[in-house]
Amino acid sequence: MLLEMNVKLRRGHFDLTTRLSISDSSVGLFGKSGAGKSTVLGLIAGTIQPQNGHIVLDGKILFDSRKGIMMPREQRPVGAVLQIDCADSTETVRDNLTSAYNRTLKHRRIFKLDFLIELLELGPILNHVIELLSAGERQRVALARSLLKSPRLLLLDETFAAIGNGYRIQLLPILKRLQDELSLPVLYASQSLGEILELTDRLIVLEQGKVLHNGSLLDVAKQQGMLRYLGIRQIDNILPVTVSRHDYVSGCSLAHSFGLPLTLPLRPHLAVGSEAQVSIRAKDIALSRSYIDGISIQNQIKGRICALIPSGESLIVQVDCGSTLLAEITPGAGRNMALQEGEVIYCLIKTHSIAYLTELDALPYQRVISHGDGQYYLDTAGSNDGFLPE
Numbered sequence: 398m399l400l401e402m403n404v405k406l407r408r409g410h411f412d413l414t415t416r417l418s419i420s421d422s423s424v425g426l427f428g429k430s431g432a433g434k435s436t437v438l439g440l441i442a443g444t445i446q447p448q449n450g451h452i453v454l455d456g457k458i459l460f461d462s463r464k465g466i467m468m469p470r471e472q473r474p475v476g477a478v479l480q481i482d483c484a485d486s487t488e489t490v491r492d493n494l495t496s497a498y499n500r501t502l503k504h505r506r507i508f509k510l511d512f513l514i515e516l517l518e519l520g521p522i523l524n525h526v527i528e529l530l531s532a533g534e535r536q537r538v539a540l541a542r543s544l545l546k547s548p549r550l551l552l553l554d555e556t557f558a559a560i561g562n563g564y565r566i567q568l569l570p571i572l573k574r575l576q577d578e579l580s581l582p583v584l585y586a587s588q589s590l591g592e593i594l595e596l597t598d599r600l601i602v603l604e605q606g607k608v609l610h611n612g613s614l615l616d617v618a619k620q621q622g623m624l625r626y627l628g629i630r631q632i633d634n635i636l637p638v639t640v641s642r643h644d645y646v647s648g649c650s651l652a653h654s655f656g657l658p659l660t661l662p663l664r665p666h667l668a669v670g671s672e673a674q675v676s677i678r679a680k681d682i683a684l685s686r687s688y689i690d691g692i693s694i695q696n697q698i699k700g701r702i703c704a705l706i707p708s709g710e711s712l713i714v715q716v717d718c719g720s721t722l723l724a725e726i727t728p729g730a731g732r733n734m735a736l737q738e739g740e741v742i743y744c745l746i747k748t749h750s751i752a753y754l755t756e757l758d759a760l761p762y763q764r765v766i767s768h769g770d771g772q773y774y775l776d777t778a779g780s781n782d783g784f785l786p787e
């Protein structure tokens with residue numbers, strides 16, 4: 398799948414000049430309220446017509462002002478669950494979906510109706526009238542209807558937010574399956590980075606109708622001031638560990654994570670060989686150019702600096718040590734050490750600054766999590782619906 402869009406649009410006081418290119422993987426469209434996210438989705442879906450430019454999906458022209466082409470919404474190979482989609486209808490869910498199914502040419506159908514009804518748990522509401530459904534139920538019906546079109550690209554506008562927390566936990570694996578097994582990329586628009594990161598870490602950052610950045614979370618976060626712009630206030634490293642031994646004399650449990658040996662607070666109840674997850678605050682990691690003898694810190698992990706990310710009053714240092722660790726130091730410390738990308742560095746971590754995830758109390762702020770293997774998630778800590786990687 399390749400979507401190329403280069404358009405201009407003026408709507409009232411709002412100017413949108415957006416140029417973007419999206420290929421196979423799913424992408425999050427992040428921006429504050431009024432940034433133009435819904436407008437971008439509407440332009441691709443065909444509910445809004447730009448004044449100038451072109452939109453091309455897999456070689457098919459959806460819009461081209463010079464050639465005078467405007468493909469009607471129903472013919473676009475795009476599935477969309479837009480904010481304005483929840484149309485009132487006196488049809489039943491069954492009739493609504495059946496007519497959408499029948500409208501798709503037989504040879505283009507990739508989903509069977511029964512499969513989608515089961516996938517989206519629509520069985521109990523099949524005979525219900527659409528205008529009487531809850532917002533979340535309508536969104537699920539709208540999602541089923543968009544998938545029945547056998548789209549090449551799925552557009553979702555803050556769908557998790559509308560769909561409710563309980564169902565969102567079920568919807569996420571469905572979207573991931575669509576993405577992984579059926580190679581159906583999703584363009585997910587949201588003001589919540591946490592929501593986007595539940596699905597993908599590829600981001601397009603939109604502000605006042607213009608694309609500010611386009612890339613992975615880490616690429617975007619490397620830009621000056623972006624960590625703060627994205628609302629990231631604390632960085633935690635979450636590492637999966639396998640317990641290898643308990644040392645009662647030293648008062649610690651020994652474990653390894655991606656081949657790294659780690660000394661953890663003693664937890665004899667964890668069986669040797671069992672797995673756990675630990676959290677290390679980026680601010681709790683100190684850096685040293687060499688291994689230090691005669692120091693109380695038990696974990697001195699050797700790695701190589703792969704990125705230096707200035708972020709306001711902090712410098713985030715990304716260290717590849719088999720897995721990825723993010724350390725947060727002051728820019729002054731970084732300057733004094735003259736840190737450079739590619740250099741060998743030791744991450745110093747006190748045993749007692751490593752917390753077992755299961756023992757963490759709720760924290761009242763958003764935190765971004767490095768999951769150790771280069772993936773990043775944002776967790777709205779303090780809420781039960783916060784997503785933690787398995």
Ligand SMILES: Nc1ncnc2c1ncn2[C@@H]1O[C@H](COP(=O)(O)OP(=O)(O)OP(=O)(O)O)[C@@H](O)[C@H]1O
Binds near residue numbers: 408436
């Ligand atoms: N029909 C319209 N006529 C004129 N201006 C409009 C119209 N619809 C939206 N706008 C303006 O376009 C701008 C972008 O709106 P849009 O809905 O795309 O933003 P958004 O990023 O999706 O915001 P939100 O996250 O709040 O949904 C806003 O300033 C809005 O007021």
